[in-house]
Amino acid sequence: LGFWQPKVVLASVPLSPQPQGASHRLSRHPSTFERDWVSEKMLPTHSIRKPTPRKKGEGSVLSCFQSQERGAPPNKKLVLLLVLLVIMGLSSLAYIWNLQSSLGEAEVEKEISKIQVQELQKMIKENSIERVNFQQALLDSQNSVTEREKTINSLRSHLSDCRSSLDDLSGQKLNSDSQLLSVQSENQRFVSQIIELQNQKDEMGTKLSESIKEKGMVSNEKERLKTRILDLEDQLDQSKKELERIQQALFNSQNQQRQQELQQQRQQQLDSQPRALFAPSIPDQDPESEERRQAVKGAMKFAWDMYEKYAWGKDELKPISKRGSMWFNLGLTIVDSIDTLFIMGLEDEYHKARDWIKNEMRYDVSSMESTFEITIRNLGGLLGIYSLTNDTMFLDRAEDLGHRLLKAFVTPPGFPNSVINLKTGESDKHWWSTSSILSEVGSIQLEFLYLSYLTGNSTLAEKPMAIFKKLRDMKPANGLYSAFLDTRTGRMSNNHF
Numbered sequence: 051l052g053f054w055q056p057k058v059v060l061a062s063v064p065l066s067p068q069p070q071g072a073s074h075r076l077s078r079h080p081s082t083f084e085r086d087w088v089s090e091k092m093l094p095t096h097s098i099r100k101p102t103p104r105k106k107g108e109g110s111v112l113s114c115f116q117s118q119e120r121g122a123p124p125n126k127k128l129v130l131l132l133v134l135l136v137i138m139g140l141s142s143l144a145y146i147w148n149l150q151s152s153l154g155e156a157e158v159e160k161e162i163s164k165i166q167v168q169e170l171q172k173m174i175k176e177n178s179i180e181r182v183n184f185q186q187a188l189l190d191s192q193n194s195v196t197e198r199e200k201t202i203n204s205l206r207s208h209l210s211d212c213r214s215s216l217d218d219l220s221g222q223k224l225n226s227d228s229q230l231l232s233v234q235s236e237n238q239r240f241v242s243q244i245i246e247l248q249n250q251k252d253e254m255g256t257k258l259s260e261s262i263k264e265k266g267m268v269s270n271e272k273e274r275l276k277t278r279i280l281d282l283e284d285q286l287d288q289s290k291k292e293l294e295r296i297q298q299a300l301f302n303s304q305n306q307q308r309q310q311e312l313q314q315q316r317q318q319q320l321d322s323q324p325r326a327l328f329a330p331s332i333p334d335q336d337p338e339s340e341e342r343r344q345a346v347k348g349a350m351k352f353a354w355d356m357y358e359k360y361a362w363g364k365d366e367l368k369p370i371s372k373r374g375s376m377w378f379n380l381g382l383t384i385v386d387s388i389d390t391l392f393i394m395g396l397e398d399e400y401h402k403a404r405d406w407i408k409n410e411m412r413y414d415v416s417s418m419e420s421t422f423e424i425t426i427r428n429l430g431g432l433l434g435i436y437s438l439t440n441d442t443m444f445l446d447r448a449e450d451l452g453h454r455l456l457k458a459f460v461t462p463p464g465f466p467n468s469v470i471n472l473k474t475g476e477s478d479k480h481w482w483s484t485s486s487i488l489s490e491v492g493s494i495q496l497e498f499l500y501l502s503y504l505t506g507n508s509t510l511a512e513k514p515m516a517i518f519k520k521l522r523d524m525k526p527a528n529g530l531y532s533a534f535l536d537t538r539t540g541r542m543s544n545n546h547f
Contacts, residue, residue, distance in 0.1 A: 308506050347394050354391070354399055357383055363406065378419045378428075381411055385431035392438055407432075408443055413454060418469040418478065421458045422490035429455065429497045436504070445504060452501045452510050459513040463540025464520055465491045466513075485534035485543045491517055 361367040361374025365382040368375055384403045391400040432448035435441070457475040458466040465486045467477035479485070495514045502511035520540060521531065532542035 347396075350390060350394055351396065351399075354387065354396070358399075358402075363410065378424060379415045379417070380413075380424070380428055381406060382427050385411070385428050388431065389435045389438055392435065404441075404443075407447065411447070413451060414473045416471060416473045418471050418476075421455060421466050421468060421470045421477070422487070422494060424451070424470075424472070425455060425494045425497050429501070433497060433500055433504070448501055449505050449507075449510075452498060455498075456510065456513060461486075461537040463535070463537065464513065464516050465535060465537050465540070466494070467537065479537055483534065484538065485536050488531055488533050488535055491535065492521065 356369070356372075357367045360372045361383070363381055363384075364374025365377040365380065366375045367373075367383065384406055388400060388403045388407070391403060429448055429451050432444045432451070436444040436448065451472075454472045454475065455466075455470065458470040458477040460477060461467060468480040468483075468486060468490070470477040495511075495518070498514040499511045502508055524531070524540075524542070526542065528547075530547040532544050533546040534543045535541070536543040
């Protein structure tokens with residue numbers, strides 16, 4: 051109804067200029083116009099005026115709704131057209147509303163359809179899983195049926211075997227019954243024989259009792275003879291012990307007599323052929339040779355003086371640090387060099403070395419030292435200087451050392467242990483090996499054999515020389531001996547030859 055009122059400008063369509071008072075009418079509240087135009091009957095007839103004809107070029111299409119006067123009626127055609135437009139607009143709105151409603155419902159249905167499709171897909175998936183499980187269960191059932199069929203077949207075959215075995219046992223039972231009858235008849239025959247044998251036994255018992263009486267007499271005689279034999283054996287043992295004692299005494303007497311004879315012979319040799327302690331130094335006719343000899347002697351003198359100054363009594367001299375080192379604590383350099391001092395005629399040096407060996411060299415050092423090194427250095431050095439001087443002090447020290455070294459020959463095959471304690475006699479193998487070195491156990495015989503010859507004591511050479519017999523008995527297939535020998539078994543212990 052608002053469109054019916056005159057003087058109303060719709061939208062932004064430009065209007066023709068309005069007469070005076072129009073703005074006042076337009077500024078009124080629309081409700082006053084609605085009351086004015088509801089019905090023509092509400093206004094007096096004399097107040098209704100026709101609208102002023104529109105001038106050419108004045109206003110726009112909608113300016114027809116405007117009137118110079120307030121009470122001018124609207125154009126009916128335009129009103130009808132406006133009504134039609136309103137109806138069409140409302141219809142369009144209704145159609146659009148219905149269309150939107152339809153579209154919304156379609157969207158909802160589409161979402162519902164999607165959910166249903168998803169549910170159907172889920173159901174199809176579950177059905178597929180159930181189908182697979184059912185197929186697996188069916189396959190397991192078929193396998194189980196197959197296994198059961200196999201079991202039934204095996205049981206059937208086993209049953210047939212049992213039946214055949216039962217038939218065989220039935221046949222064997224018949225055979226056993228027949229054999230049992232034969233055994234029973236044979237048993238009766240044996241019983242009759244046993245009765246006969248029992249009778250014979252009784253007869254033999256009677257004869258045996260008579261024989262026992264005779265045997266008792268023989269046993270008494272036998273016991274008497276046994277007693278006599280035991281007495282004779284005791285007398286024989288006593289005689290053997292007495293013979294052994296006599297033989298040992300005779301051997302000791304002969305050994306003592308031999309040692310005395312050897313001592314007398316050595317003394318006679320010393321008395322009959324007194325040896326000058328130092329031979330006179332004869333210059334060489336060749337000046338060049340004499341010069342060389344003096345150079346060697348000077349080198350020995352220089353080396354000995356440095357040892358005497360920085361390491362006297364020690365085993366070795368360290369020439370760079372000028373300090374002595376202890377290996378065995380046995381004065382190795384002194385014992386090793388004293389024969390060279392004697393040969394070169396260095397008398398002062400020789401006498402000082404001899405006094406040290408006699409008064410200061412001790413074998414009671416409680417440490418494990420090399421059996422081989424002590425043998426070739428100390429024992430060999432003492433025997434060497436004795437062979438040059440016949441000084442019995444050197445032989446006595448050598449014999450004492452030799453008896454101490456013999457305590458190392460305690461292994462089952464007879465090889466000496468690698469290290470020995472000269473004070474306690476305790477010996478053992480090297481810490482790094484359970485074997486003896488062939489070059490050691492096979493080269494110490496020279497010193498012990500010479501010591502045995504000089505002292506007349508054969509025991510000093512028996513154990514060392516027995517090593518040669520042991521080596522000969524090995525008889526290696528290739529003719530070669532290994533570098534190491536096992537001190538427990540006496541066999542070659544490696545493949546180094």
